[in-house]
Amino acid sequence: MPQLDVGGATLVYDDEGPRDSAEVPLVFVHGWTANRRRWDHQTAHFSARRRVVRLDLRGHGESTGAGARTIEEPARDVLALLDHIGVERCALVGHSMGGMIAQTIALAHPARVERMVLVGSIGRMTYSRGRGLLMAASMLVPYRLFVAANIRRAFAPGYPREEIRAHIRASAATPREVVMTLYGAMRAFDVLDRAGEISVPTLMVHGYHDVQLPVRQMLRMAGACPDAVVRILDAGHELPLEKPAELTSALDSFLTAKP
Template sequence: MTNVATVDLHFIDMPAEEATADATPLVVIHGLLGSADNWRSHLKVWQRTRRVIALDLRNHGRSPHAEGMQYATMANDVVALLDKLSIERAHVLGHSMGGKVAISLARMAPERVASLMVADIAPVAYEHGHDDVFAALDSVREGQPANRREADELLSQHVDSRPTRLFLATNLVRNDDNVMALRVGLDEIKRGYSDIIGVPDGEQAYEGPSLVLRGGDSHYVADDMLPALREVLPRARVVTLKDAGHWLHADQPEAFQQAVVAFIDAQ
């Protein structure tokens, strides 16, 4: 646990349309520079049988900006939200950075986690790989574009991939000066980047049921990382989605949704 104060996270809370016998809620945690809004199409599928909560991590989406991107700190934010919503236990799904938050939560407070699902991330340290993305967002902040077309032109100076630029553009909002501005805490994220690419927090292995979904075209959960993964998640089932990259939930949405449902139903 950390001494950093928790923040009051923004969240989307979708009630079950028809609760099953196991009505344990599902909590969804996005990745770096993502938000709960990115998951709405998936949430509509999963809410057919259970309550679903998707949250915005600190410095993301509509949540407050605050220093401290350590995984224990972000996991504590999630625990505070569970307490606020009177949720004792939940199935927890996290993608990328959110997967490391989910792993940290499961290791630090296993009694709160009914099952753990990790999407395309391993509990290992990664190399710095977001210089172009940070430069692109800085160019938008400095350029103060009047509309999304101008914002895309600024982003394209550093990021060639249009899908990536479209994803980054989800972090833009029109501010009081009528320009497209960043809603993420970019400076706080950059200052905390060494923690973000580091290992999850927690002292012990999570012994509960866990599923690791990885993209067949992604390098984020390579075979040589599996021994380290097994040390942290000894009961992990690893499933590879074909024709999917790091954003496997966007590349293969139906297969991703079905894998999550099947895993939860098997608990």
């Protein structure tokens, strides 16, 4: 398994697909408490014809390292990995917190990003009064219950309960310090007023039933982003798990469309 030591962390990553493809590499960044396996369906589809890179962010999955206090920190990790494997320019796909990382990279280093896809992600963390109260209450309970309360809300009604329980177990395996520190980093994330500066073609894919990051918040960002394409799917927040084939199809259409 390829690894990269950077900034006190060891990042585990996959680098698959043909190196001689005419298309830029496709880079996937997972969300909070997840890991690179979120992108299994997309990796299997796209790596047949183009280079595909995905990583476990520090402290997640098989990677080590302490939690980050700002979104800029994991963004630097992603850029360090791209430098390490010789990827100068890519199509960047991020889910949830991974989308925040993608936005940070696209705003600071637009030359590195040919296209960007934000999956269930927004430019500013804004909580309703109800969710704010829920989050405050959940932080007072044991760590596993805090994770469980958040993961259950991430899926649309009707998603298999046993699968949700499996994802709760996997997420709870992420160290508490990593989860809680990054939770603070996400709460502080705010680039909404800079959405108009995003200069790369951007696809925003969101779940209609997403209560973690409601679709209306994504639409607010899309209205300010000059090259945004919006797709709404019948799902919750966990699009890569709930609607993997539909998400792959949306990515395929966007990535193959002429700019």
